[in-house]
Amino acid sequence: MILSVRDFAIGFQREGQNLVAVDGISFDVAEGETFVIIGESGSGKSLTGMSIAGLQPPTAFVSGSIRFKDREMLKRPDAELRKLRGPEIGLIYQDPLSSLNPVWPVGDQIAETLTAHGLASRAEARKRAVEMLERVRIPDPRRVASAYPHEISGGMRQRAMIAMALAAGPSLLIADEPTTALDVTIKAQMLELLAELKRELSLTIILITHDMGVVAEVADRILVLYAGRIAEVGPADAIMLQPSHPYTAALMTSAMISQTPAKQDLNAIVGGAPGLGAFPAGCRFHPRCPRAQDDCKVIEPPRRKFGSVELACHHPIEAAMPLETARS
Amino acid sequence: MVIAFLLKRLVWGLVVLIAVAVITFFLSRVVPADPAAFLAGQNASEETVQRIRVEHGLDRPLPEQFASYMIGLAKGDLGESIRTRRSVSTDLKQYLPATLELLIVSFVLYLAVSFSLAVLAARRPGGAVDGAIRLVTMVGTGIPVFWLGMTLQFFFFYKLHWLPLGARFPIRETAPPVVSGFLLVDSLLAGSLSAFLASLKHLTLPAATIVVNLLAVGTRLSRAALIQEQSRLYVRTARGKGLSPNRILFKHILRNALSPILTATTMQFGYMISWVILVEVIFDWPGIGLYAYQSFQVFDYSPVIALAIVSTAGFVIINLVMDLLYPVIDPRVQSVGS
Numbered sequence: 001m002i003l004s005v006r007d008f009a010i011g012f013q014r015e016g017q018n019l020v021a022v023d024g025i026s027f028d029v030a031e032g033e034t035f036v037i038i039g040e041s042g043s044g045k046s047l048t049g050m051s052i053a054g055l056q057p058p059t060a061f062v063s064g065s066i067r068f069k070d071r072e073m074l075k076r077p078d079a080e081l082r083k084l085r086g087p088e089i090g091l092i093y094q095d096p097l098s099s100l101n102p103v104w105p106v107g108d109q110i111a112e113t114l115t116a117h118g119l120a121s122r123a124e125a126r127k128r129a130v131e132m133l134e135r136v137r138i139p140d141p142r143r144v145a146s147a148y149p150h151e152i153s154g155g156m157r158q159r160a161m162i163a164m165a166l167a168a169g170p171s172l173l174i175a176d177e178p179t180t181a182l183d184v185t186i187k188a189q190m191l192e193l194l195a196e197l198k199r200e201l202s203l204t205i206i207l208i209t210h211d212m213g214v215v216a217e218v219a220d221r222i223l224v225l226y227a228g229r230i231a232e233v234g235p236a237d238a239i240m241l242q243p244s245h246p247y248t249a250a251l252m253t254s255a256m257i258s259q260t261p262a263k264q265d266l267n268a269i270v271g272g273a274p275g276l277g278a279f280p281a282g283c284r285f286h287p288r289c290p291r292a293q294d295d296c297k298v299i300e301p302p303r304r305k306f307g308s309v310e311l312a313c314h315h316p317i318e319a320a321m322p323l324e325t326a327r328s
Numbered sequence: 329m330v331i332a333f334l335l336k337r338l339v340w341g342l343v344v345l346i347a348v349a350v351i352t353f354f355l356s357r358v359v360p361a362d363p364a365a366f367l368a369g370q371n372a373s374e375e376t377v378q379r380i381r382v383e384h385g386l387d388r389p390l391p392e393q394f395a396s397y398m399i400g401l402a403k404g405d406l407g408e409s410i411r412t413r414r415s416v417s418t419d420l421k422q423y424l425p426a427t428l429e430l431l432i433v434s435f436v437l438y439l440a441v442s443f444s445l446a447v448l449a450a451r452r453p454g455g456a457v458d459g460a461i462r463l464v465t466m467v468g469t470g471i472p473v474f475w476l477g478m479t480l481q482f483f484f485f486y487k488l489h490w491l492p493l494g495a496r497f498p499i500r501e502t503a504p505p506v507v508s509g510f511l512l513v514d515s516l517l518a519g520s521l522s523a524f525l526a527s528l529k530h531l532t533l534p535a536a537t538i539v540v541n542l543l544a545v546g547t548r549l550s551r552a553a554l555i556q557e558q559s560r561l562y563v564r565t566a567r568g569k570g571l572s573p574n575r576i577l578f579k580h581i582l583r584n585a586l587s588p589i590l591t592a593t594t595m596q597f598g599y600m601i602s603w604v605i606l607v608e609v610i611f612d613w614p615g616i617g618l619y620a621y622q623s624f625q626v627f628d629y630s631p632v633i634a635l636a637i638v639s640t641a642g643f644v645i646i647n648l649v650m651d652l653l654y655p656v657i658d659p660r661v662q663s664v665g666s
Contacts, residue, residue: 055567085570093568098561103583103658112579113569148659164569 002172002204003029003052007064008074010047010056012276019277021047023228024064031171034198034205034218036236038251039225040273041210048225049174049208053089054081068172086113090165094177096157100149106160107133107145113167132163135200137193155186159193166201173198176208191217212255216240224248227274227284234309244306244316246291283314291315330652337651341644345637349401352636353394356629362386363627367410384410397633406637407630411623416634419619424638425509426496427615431604433512433531434538435597441539442546443589447577449547450554461547469544473603477537477610484533494612496530497523534611538603542596549592553585560584586657594650601639 005027011020022044029035039045050056052066054073066073068089073081085091093099101109110132111125120128126145133141136159144152144160152160158178165173175194179187195218198205207218215222219236224247232245243249271288274280280287286296293315301312364380365372381387385396400407406416445465449458468476484491496511497503503511504518512531515523557563558581566576605617612618616635623631655661 053568055564079572082570082572085568087570091565091568093561093565095561099565101562101566101580101584102660104580112571116569116571116575150660161565164565 001028002031002069003206004067005048005052005065006067008048008051008066009063010044010051010060012057012060014277017277018061021060021228021276022225023279025225025228025230026064027223027230027233029204029206029221031204032198032202033220034195034207036207036209036215036219036222037225038209038212038215038222042227042273042275043225044228045208045210045225046176049176049206052172052206053085053091053174054078055085055091083117086117086168086170087119088170088172090168090170090173092158092161092165092173092175092178094180096154096161096181097149099161100157102149105146105148106152106157110145110160110164110167113164117168119168128167129163132167133160135166136160136163136197138163154182155189158182158186158190162193162197166197166203169201171202172204172206174206174208177210178207179209179214180211187214188217194218212251224251227279229284230303230310230312231285232309232311232313234311238308242307242317244309244318245311245313246289246315246317247285249317250288250290283312291317334648337648341641341648344644345640348636348640349398349633352633353397353629356627356632357390357393359627361627363410363629366626380410384408397630406634409623409628409631411626411628411631416630419631420616420634420638423614423616423619426511426613427604427608427617429510429512430531430534430538430608430613430615431600434535434600434604437535438539438542438546438596438600439593442543443550445543445547446550446554449551450558453551453555458551462544465544465547468540469542471541473537473541473606474610476540477533477607480533480537481610491533492530494530494534494610496527496614498526498530501526534607534613537607537610538600541603542599546592546596550585550589553588553592554581556588557581557585583657587654587661590650590653590657594647597646598643601642605635 005025007024007026008022009020009024010022011018013019025044025048027035037045037048047056047060051062052068052073054076056062062074064074068084071084073084100106107126107129110129111120111122114120114125114128115122119125130141130145133144138144138156138159144156149157149160158181161178173194178194179190182190191214194205194207197203205218207214209215215236219240221234222236222239223233224231224239224245226247231247232239232243239248240252243252274284274287280297281300282298283289283292283296283301286292289296295314299314301314303310303312306313306316362377364377364384364386368377368380378387385393388396397407404417406420408415409419412419445461449461452458471479481493485493492498501523504514504520504523507514507517511527512524515521515527562580562584563576566580571579604615605621607613608615608617609621616638620632620635623629
């Protein structure tokens, strides 16, 4: 296991109240896999991803354990975490334009990942930056290296971000909604690129997204997060083809709706995800769940094995019916 | 493109300068006073006063005086000082370097101090350090500049005997030969460390007075710019690359915060020019501020108008330089012409 998360919780203190955003989640990520964390906004997926790299907000309180390559990441001093970010863990984000420094040429920003960690001289780092841009399939790497972020296209920018994240040779790439700001064709190219880079550089990828379409393309294993708790975790095929948790099933259905040209009367998820501090008792999904019964309102479902997946649900879906009916 | 922009700005600058010359010319004439009578002294006869009037063209009608002044100005002639009996240009050549030296030293000091304080304050907005800096700079700005100057003189000259009361150089010592007109530079050129230190000591209080007075605004603006930049997403990226907080501040945030800081600083430079006049009077600093002040006391018009023109020109030039700097600092500002 390259990463082991145990009983991880993170929250904030607001007006004397402790608001818990992620409430005791556990999962493992194996070396070389693409592990997808999926959830709506407010589910705590980004907070979890950032905390793996020690980038949780300074005002947050955390508990539990995050072990990356047998190093405890929580409560490790920032000076030591810094040595891992870049050479061990790379990060890419949702909005590549704002995530790049507007007043620095792209190549210099990539080179900085190397020089800041003393991995290369300035001239060597600059050369490596061009090589990295070539590696992420940028056609004219030399030109792009000397361009400013506003001078290149959105897809190019995200490629440059990937080049920057991978420049120092990390083994883990955390991608927080990397395709959200991109249009459909660029999105597909980007996922393809990530899959290729993963093979070439033997990366482990943690992909954080709300987009089921993204999941289908790349995921080896999936973790479904709802309101700070794990709904379901398991192999991608099992979860995609036979969603057992009603929430996952609903996510799949709504992904289908957005891909269906004629929007039919398909049953999407009703209501909205609860906000921080307004999580309901019992199963947190029960107010929106079509299968909810009385026990769901009071008893929090424990996590248990169910077929090839692990889930937290009192009344999981037994067969893969919803998907098949939706297709016909 | 840049050339066209420069030309446009230069023409505008010229228009501003002419407007300032016209306004100050008439404003100075509105004052109900007779410079000739002043110059002639209390017991002078009416004939003497009349002779002085004719000598300086003060007997002619106002439009004619104005026309001849503007024609002279077009030829680069700033007129003549009744008090010093020299051309204003000659006087300016003598006094301007002193003012420039004080301005430049104050400006550099102001940038350094306000920026350092802003960095300290922005580390933890709302914290104790931030609050203390806010309080101290506010007090510094709240105190009237003349009172501040005299308080500094009282402590550092009268009580502590650390620093001189005023002037640019000790009266009993010989100043280094004039090369640049800047005593700090000239004393080093002459190889005299003691002269350099003496000039530095004389500069300290006037410069400190100006800086302390402007500090609050400068610090607040730089602090705000830094705090705003700290929350940008590229800062998260920089942290994700494993950069140290200092590297993030100096290599990433600083450069981005520079544009708003620069804008604020340009405005502050305008205030600085007007403070210089007051500070020169307090510290007996032989620059153009003191020169204009003394001239104004005897209704010697030409030096006063000259001061207005020169300080306006300084402000126009600073603005132009800053405008040219923006695209250098921020590559997103494509062309200064557009």
